[in-house]
Amino acid sequence: MSGNVTLKSETPRVSASGLDNVVAAETALSHVDGEAGRLIVAGYEVEDLVKAHDFEGAAAALWTAAGLEPAPSEAEVREALGRAREAAYGYIPALLSSKCHRTVTEGLRSGLSMLADEPDRHAADRDIPAHIRALGAAAVMTAALVRAEAGKSPVAPDARAGHAEDFLRMLRDETPSDAEAEALNAYLVTVADHGMNASTFTARVIASTRAGTISAVVGALCALKGPLHGGAPGPVLDMLDEIGDRENIGPWLEKEIAGGARLMGFGHRVYRVRDPRADVFNKAVTILTNGNERVRFAREVETAALKALRAAKPGHRIDTNMEYYTAVLLEALGIPRDAVTSVFAMARIAGWTAHVMEQERVGRLIRPQSSYVGDWPEDEAAA
Numbered sequence: 001m002s003g004n005v006t007l008k009s010e011t012p013r014v015s016a017s018g019l020d021n022v023v024a025a026e027t028a029l030s031h032v033d034g035e036a037g038r039l040i041v042a043g044y045e046v047e048d049l050v051k052a053h054d055f056e057g058a059a060a061a062l063w064t065a066a067g068l069e070p071a072p073s074e075a076e077v078r079e080a081l082g083r084a085r086e087a088a089y090g091y092i093p094a095l096l097s098s099k100c101h102r103t104v105t106e107g108l109r110s111g112l113s114m115l116a117d118e119p120d121r122h123a124a125d126r127d128i129p130a131h132i133r134a135l136g137a138a139a140v141m142t143a144a145l146v147r148a149e150a151g152k153s154p155v156a157p158d159a160r161a162g163h164a165e166d167f168l169r170m171l172r173d174e175t176p177s178d179a180e181a182e183a184l185n186a187y188l189v190t191v192a193d194h195g196m197n198a199s200t201f202t203a204r205v206i207a208s209t210r211a212g213t214i215s216a217v218v219g220a221l222c223a224l225k226g227p228l229h230g231g232a233p234g235p236v237l238d239m240l241d242e243i244g245d246r247e248n249i250g251p252w253l254e255k256e257i258a259g260g261a262r263l264m265g266f267g268h269r270v271y272r273v274r275d276p277r278a279d280v281f282n283k284a285v286t287i288l289t290n291g292n293e294r295v296r297f298a299r300e301v302e303t304a305a306l307k308a309l310r311a312a313k314p315g316h317r318i319d320t321n322m323e324y325y326t327a328v329l330l331e332a333l334g335i336p337r338d339a340v341t342s343v344f345a346m347a348r349i350a351g352w353t354a355h356v357m358e359q360e361r362v363g364r365l366i367r368p369q370s371s372y373v374g375d376w377p378e379d380e381a382a383a
């Protein structure tokens with residue numbers, strides 16, 4: 001046996017297939033207390049961060065917590081983000097003509113890939129840092145992709161507008177109400193960062209290879225896309241539509257759970273109680289819609305689903321996750337279900353890029369080990 005080859009008897013065992021309870025990084029960005037149903041972001045309780053800042057301020061707070069120097073002010077982020085949206089608009093013709101995507105999220109994945117990690121000196125966006133270029137581009141590209149799906153031409157950004165307001169304006173080609181801009185701001189701030197979730201871990205792994213911020217963002221978006229992570233809100237709305245009316249709630253849930261289906265919008269790897277973000281969105285959607293019929297129906301389905309899940313899975317503490325009311329809130333804002341994951345990414349890029357900054361400072365390649373369970377050469381297997 002030569003060199004560094006590990007013998008069968010020395011193979012380390014994997015602790016859990018989902019890396020549960022493995023601490024992968026130290027971070028000053030956010031902390032999830034799954035037992036207490038508490039989320040701290042950049043030193044704020046998430047509910048207070050929403051009250052204190054709009055999205056630009058929350059992004060500034062995250063990047064400051066990540067050690068970015070000089071620490072950006074909310075006004076500086078607003079100004080740079082406006083310029084980043086304008087620069088990103090230049091990519092839209094090429095993105096829309098490429099037609100290499102099936103969904104808005106796949107389109108966003110292609111669009112973000114068009115940004116350079118290090119732009120050359122002729123690029124229009126060369127003086128805007130990558131974390132802000134990515135954030136600006138995500139809003140402009142998502143709005144243009146949604147409009148293209150509906151056969152509508154893109155709407156140019158307004159660099160002077162707030163980010164949430166400008167996104168809704170680019171999406172609809174009309175200025176949103178203050179309440180709508182406020183509701184979207186509440187959403188974007190609330191989901192901007194959330195501990196070591198799958199997409200954030202992906203971003204940190206890529207950052208640890210020094211591939212660059214844009215590459216880390218694109219990789220993280222790929223992880224976010226899956227329905228067990230950020231892809232659940234669309235299916236939540238499909239579920240509400242499929243249930244259809246009150247009489248069908250009980251029979252529908254019974255059939256799905258008995259068939260082993262996972263109810264979208266319920267359960268979380270870390271939260272064992274109700275996700276605090278679900279309450280922020282529940283409040284925002286109630287204000288926005290005045291608690292309309294759709295919201296009342298969603299609440300009834302939620303109550304019945306929790307009861308059914310607790311009866312069917314007594315050993316597990318399954319509660320409502322934030323994707324449930326994300327779906328209802330973004331639907332009330334007129335965001336099509338196909339675009340919900342992209343809107344999630346528009347917010348989470350603030351967190352991913354802050355984690356990239358932290359990881360780049362750590363400077364060490366993330367390189368775990370695996371436990372080999374395959375066949376061994378015959379002479380060793382016999383030993």
Ligand code: ACO
Nearest residue numbers: 228229230232261262263264265266267268269316321323
């Ligand atoms: N519906 C039905 N059963 C569920 C659900 C659910 N939503 N969630 C968990 N369970 C069941 C599982 O089937 C399993 O049952 P079993 O032991 O009888 O096989 C048990 O509860 C434990 O499931 P795990 O997968 O081990 O729980 P985990 O903590 O890994 O799951 C996850 C977390 C993936 C989010 C899961 O709850 C799920 O699939 N939920 C639905 C999808 C969803 O809402 N995703 C969005 C998550 S929030 C976010 O990422 C931003």
